[in-house]
Each structure stands twice: as structure tokens, then as C-alpha cells.
Amino acid sequence: MFDWWVHNGDRNLTELGGNPNLLWSDDQPTTLQMIDHNLAFDADFNPSDFIKLHIFSEEVPGLFSDFLLRESYSARFTQAFQNWDDICDTLPEAWFFMDAEKTLPVNYPFDAVKKLLERAASEALWQLPPL
Numbered sequence: 001m002f003d004w005w006v007h008n009g010d011r012n013l014t015e016l017g018g019n020p021n022l023l024w025s026d027d028q029p030t031t032l033q034m035i036d037h038n039l040a041f042d043a044d045f046n047p048s049d050f051i052k053l054h055i056f057s058e059e060v061p062g063l064f065s066d067f068l069l070r071e072s073y074s075a076r077f078t079q080a081f082q083n084w085d086d087i088c089d090t091l092p093e094a095w096f097f098m099d100a101e102k103t104l105p106v107n108y109p110f111d112a113v114k115k116l117l118e119r120a121a122s123e124a125l126w127q128l129p130p131l
Contacts, residue, residue: 008037011036021036022035
């Protein structure tokens with residue numbers, strides 16, 4: 001659900017291989033660690049490809065039809081970004097520039113990312129492409 005929420009299409013696995021970006025330990029086989037979120041908030045995110053290729057794609061029908069899970073995820077995601085402005089205000093000034101001299105602004109689309117995350121509070125989060 002996290003990857004769907006943040007439009008991270010980089011956790012793929014098929015019968016031919018892939019790039020799941022997940023770690024787990026032999027001492028804690030039930031504890032899964034998600035790594036590599038560099039494609040989060042991808043402007044070119046393709047929902048159909050995501051549903052077909054994501055490592056947990058087989059879970060989608062059950063997850064998206066379970067109204068208790070939907071309510072739980074929506075609440076957790078909404079809570080995670082409820083202090084969005086405060087979080088953005090704490091980012092180091094250097095992160096807003098591509099160079100040390102601070103002459104080349106990054107122009108990161110904060111408004112678009114916030115809008116994407118706000119889907120958690122609506123039915124828009126649960127809209128799937130045709131399966």
C-alpha cells in the first residue's frame with residue numbers, strides 16, 4: 001500500500017526476476033524492511049504496470065476489497081502527513097538547491113506531492129485501473 005500511495009513503481013518482481021528492494025533477516029524472517037524509495041512520487045507512474053509488476057501484486061484484489069484494511073491504511077497515511085507544512089519547514093535549505101552556491105534551485109514539486117499524498121483521505125486512493 002505504501003508504494004501505491006507514494007507512486008513508487010520500483011519494487012517489481014516477476015517469474016523472470018526483478019528488483020523488489022526488500023530485505024529480511026534469517027533471525028527475523030517475519031520482519032520485512034523496505035529499501036530504495038528513489039522512485040517515490042514518480043510523475044511517470046503507471047498504475048497498470050504497478051498492479052501487474054509489483055512484488056505484492058497478488059495481494060491487490062483482497063487488500064483493495066477489505067474495507068477494514070482500507071480504513072486502517074487511510075487513517076495511517078493521513079496521520080503520516082498531517083504536519084506536512086511543518087515537516088517541509090524543517091528541511092535543510094541546501095536541499096532546495098542543486099549546487100553548494102545555492103544558485104540552481106531544485107524546484108521540487110512539493111504541492112504536487114502533497115496532493116498525491118492527500119488521496120489517503122479520499123476514495124481516490126482506492127481507484128484501481130482495470131485489472
